[in-house]
Amino acid sequence: MPLPATQPNVRVVTLKIDDLDLSAREDETLIEVCRENKIPIPSLCHLDGLSVWGGCRLCVVELEGQNRLLAACSTRVAEGMRVHTNTERLQRYRRTLIELLFAERNHICSVCVSNGHCELQWLAQKCGVDHVRVPYRQQPYPVDSSHEMFRLDHNRCVLCTRCVRVCDEIEGAHTWDVMGRGSDCRVITDLARPWGESDTCTSCGKCVQVCPTGALVKQGTSVGEMVKDQHFLPILARRRHAR
Amino acid sequence: MHLEDLAEKAAEFRAEEAGIQREVRVCVAASCQSSGSLAVMEALEDACGDGKGTCRVKGVGCMGLCSAGPLVSIADKDCSLDESVLYRDVTPADAPEIMGSVCGSPVERLRCPTDQPFFARQHKIVLENSGFIDPDSFKGYVAVGGYAGMVRALSEMTPADVLREVTTSGLRGRGGGGYPTGLKWSTVAKMPAGQKYVICNADEGDPGAFMDRAVLESDPHRVLEGMAIAAYAVGANKGYIYVRAEYPLAVERLQTAIRKAKRAGFLGSKVADTQFSFEVEIRLGAGAFVCGEETALMASIEGLRGQPRPRPPYPAESGLWGCPTLINNVETFANIAPIVREGGDWFASIGTERSKGTKVFALAGKIRNTGLIEVPMGTSLRDIIEIIGGGIPDGKAFKAVQTGGPSGGCIPEAHLDIPVDYDSLKTLGTMMGSGGMIVMDETSSMVDVARYFMEFCMTESCGKCIPCRTGTWQMHGLLDAIAKAQGTHADLALLEELCEVVQATSLCGLGQTAPNPVLSTLRYFRDEYEEKLQRAEL
Known part of the structure; x- marks a missing residue:
């Protein structure tokens, strides 16, 4: 007899997301179930294969019977849940959050190497952001080109910490981390030394591939040329996990 | 024993x-x-x-009337x-x-007459020893009946008995949230046996609040006793006190207290000659307000960057290093020994229907008697400010009282007669908070107040989630423009919209409550905002 596909002690629950009746394993999060069933949920920090972060708040959903919004990436499914992922209110909040991101740093798509392949740009289109109503912060940030293969442009960073997590959890190097507070936060390599001088960086490039914007890119790319490939991540993550 | x-x-x-x-x-x-x-x-x-x-x-320790010091x-x-x-x-x-x-x-x-209302109207439980005993003396604490609660719990009660007393007392978390303490303890106690932790949150960071500091500086053994009882009740053997480094005196007295209690056999292994062991360690905060949030606090204890994480899982289920963790505020722990000593029913007889016991408040701002007071829950704000606090000095008129720090709001004259408890403050758009009360007179501008608290939240945001990190920056900018009479009606509308988004989508309590000072001043003092707008548009 073949072994059951799931672990024997994990139960299956049924829930309703946007009027669709779905089943899910008890240990799954809402965003995983949505992705599985092709229900679009915007997110910047969540990535299949990395730990949950819950920082971008774009994946917030409404749960019937609860006033508070829940982040789909950090909420486990439960029997009988009734979830709404795309109400007018949520759309409005998501647009505002994306506007806030655009205004925080200098996301000027027309001169960005990731133009056309950028998750932030794509989300803005999907969520219908056509204006930024809040004032831009207009704060110039440095660019670190000291690494021979890659470049870090803080002006494009959305602080999703995918680079921090992939480096720590998958590559095992923990070259990246975050320093500072509030809007002054910056991702750093080692103890805030230039990337090219890092003793721990293995130059594997995983951080570049998982970065949703043009903050981490390959050297020598021009406008629109930086195309990223994240397919390796779930496969690697599962192999690491299985071991 | x-x-x-x-x-x-x-x-x-x-x-x-x-x-x-x-x-x-x-x-x-x-x-x-x-x-x-x-x-x-x-x-x-x-x-x-x-x-x-x-x-x-x-x-x-502190005698309360700080404005008249040295006492x-x-x-x-x-x-x-x-x-x-x-x-x-x-x-x-x-x-x-x-x-x-x-x-x-x-x-x-x-x-200084002690029959004046400032002293006469108080009811002291948490501060009962404060001002009488030497905080550095272990003997002094025992001489006034200290550690009787712990010895009683260890020698005469089962953990379930202790939980029952705490639940009966109706004590609610004094850190501000007001979560029922008995329920929190029972949840941790029900988790499977194994490594569990007790944490005392002494990272008091609200501007104008100094209740926890005074308790730690005046009666540190009381907090240790409360923690030991909690550890016995939930099955923990290790405790941490997370205290901010800005309280050097409190840290010093805690260290002395821990050392002396250990030497006397009231902490450490085999507490009071029983099989129960409890070690306590102090961890110093490095000046981040957000580390008062429980998940950020635990990350900080673990040596990580002090950032909150999404809940659930709650600390009771998966806390410090993934173990079930009980985390309570200083004042909550300070209430435990009397509850065990005198019984939960005694405690429940004080206060209001849904908020039991007393609450320590730190009176600050434009008020005659600044300092620390402890009153039964349900005392009206008017009594606290006009009678106990002695009213507003220099013949000025009262305008508002701010409670709950950067998470709370301002209460105007019209609502001064409400009884102070968790629920009634919430209906007014503010919260109990940890107990800071800042009184403002007619010369204070409420737009400035909102701007001040927004600036506080902006600089204290950890930067993890977008709404708090960039939303507070934007709201501060808008408030600054309005305060300088450069704002427009569109700015005010945008401000209100951002308040809604930041409140609804932020990851932790800091962001979720950051708009409260703005919302509450808009609710009661909207005319002050509009007056400034009109000037801008002339």
């Missing part, structure tokens, strides 16, 4: 003091120290002179006066005169 053994010990410690005829208590908590109480204490010791042996000068109280044995005599604004030069005064004829010039 049984209660009788402890009572014997206490009697022994009291007997050591029997020869002392005159006890001079000098407040050595942070606020009196900053107005020079250590010099006063030295002068009093000198003035005591050869009277030593029958006269004792003792450093004690000194003198208790004479066999005196016609019932209570000790309290002196205010004492300088070292006053020492000989004070020491020379005989019982029954105090120095009227310096006297």
Whole structure:
């Protein structure tokens, strides 16, 4: 007899997301179930294969019977849940959050190497952001080109910490981390030394591939040329996990 | 050890003091120290002179009326006066005169009447020893009945009995959220046996709040006792006190208290000769307000960057290093020993229907009696401000009182008669918070108040989630423009919209409550905003 596909002690629950009746394993999060069933949920920090972060708040959903919004990436499914992922209110909040991101740093798509392949740009289109109503912060940030293969442009960073997590959890190097507070936060390599001088960086490039914007890119790319490939991540993550 | 053994010990410690005829208590908590109480204490010791042996000068904790510091109280044995005599604004030069005064004829010039409402209207449970015992003395704490709660719990009660008493007491978390303490403890207790932790949150960061500091500086053993009882009830053997490094005096006194309690066998392995073990360690905060949020606090203890994480899982299920963790505020733990000692029913008889016991408040701002007070839940704000606090100085009119720090809101004159408890404050758009009360008079601009708190949240945001990180920056910019009479109606509309988004989508309590000062000032003082807008658009 073949072994059951799931672990024997994990139960299956049924829930309703946007009027669709779905089943899910008890240990799954809402965003995983949505992705599985092709229900679009915007997110910047969540990535299949990395730990949950819950920082971008774009994946917030409404749960019937609860006033508070829940982040789909950090909420486990439960029997009988009734979830709404795309109400007018949520759309409005998501647009505002994306506007806030655009205004925080200098996301000027027309001169960005990731133009056309950028998750932030794509989300803005999907969520219908056509204006930024809040004032831009207009704060110039440095660019670190000291690494021979890659470049870090803080002006494009959305602080999703995918680079921090992939480096720590998958590559095992923990070259990246975050320093500072509030809007002054910056991702750093080692103890805030230039990337090219890092003793721990293995130059594997995983951080570049998982970065949703043009903050981490390959050297020598021009406008629109930086195309990223994240397919390796779930496969690697599962192999690491299985071991 | 049984209660009788402890009572014997206490009697022994009291007997050591029997020869002392005159006890001079000098407040050595942070606020009196900053107005020079250590010099006063030295002068009093000198003035005591050869009277030593029958006269004792003792450093004690906060006496409450911080605005009148340094405070000194003198208790004479066999005196016609019932209570000790309290002196205010004492300088070292006053020492000989004070020491020379005989019982029954105090120095009227310096006297601070203790029958005034500031003292008479208070009901002290958490602060019962504060101002009487020497915070650095283990014997002093035991002599007034300290550790009786812990010994009673360990020798006469099962963990379930303790949980029942705490649940019966109706105590709710004093850190601000008001979560039922008994429920929190039971949840941790019900988790499978294994490594569990107890954490005391002493990262008091609200502007204008100093309740926890005063408790730690005045009566540190009480907090340790509360933690030990909690650890016994939930099955933990290790505790952490997370205290901010800006409270050096509190840290020092806690360290002394832990050392002395350990030496006496009241902490460490085999507490009070039972099978129960409990170790306590101090961890210092590095100046981040957000580390008062429980998940960020635990990350900080683990040595990680102090950032909150999404809940659930709650700390009761998966806390410090993934283990079930009980985390309570200083004042909550300070309430535990009396509850176990006197019983939950006694505690539940104080306060209101849904908020039991007393609450310590720190009165600050434009109020005559600034300092620390403890009143039963349900006391009206008007009583607190006008009667206990003595009203507004300089003949100015009252405008608003801010409670709950950067997470709370402002309450105008019209609502002053509401009883102070968790639920009624919430209906007014503010919250109990940890107990800071900042009183404002007619000269304060409410737009400035909102801007100040928004700036606080902006600089204290950890930067993890977008709404808090960039939303507070944007809201601060809009408030700044409005305060400078450069804002427009569109700015105000945008501000209100951002308030809604930040409140609804932020990851932790800091962001979710950051808009509260703006929302509450808009609710009660909208005209002040609009007045500034009109000027901008002229």
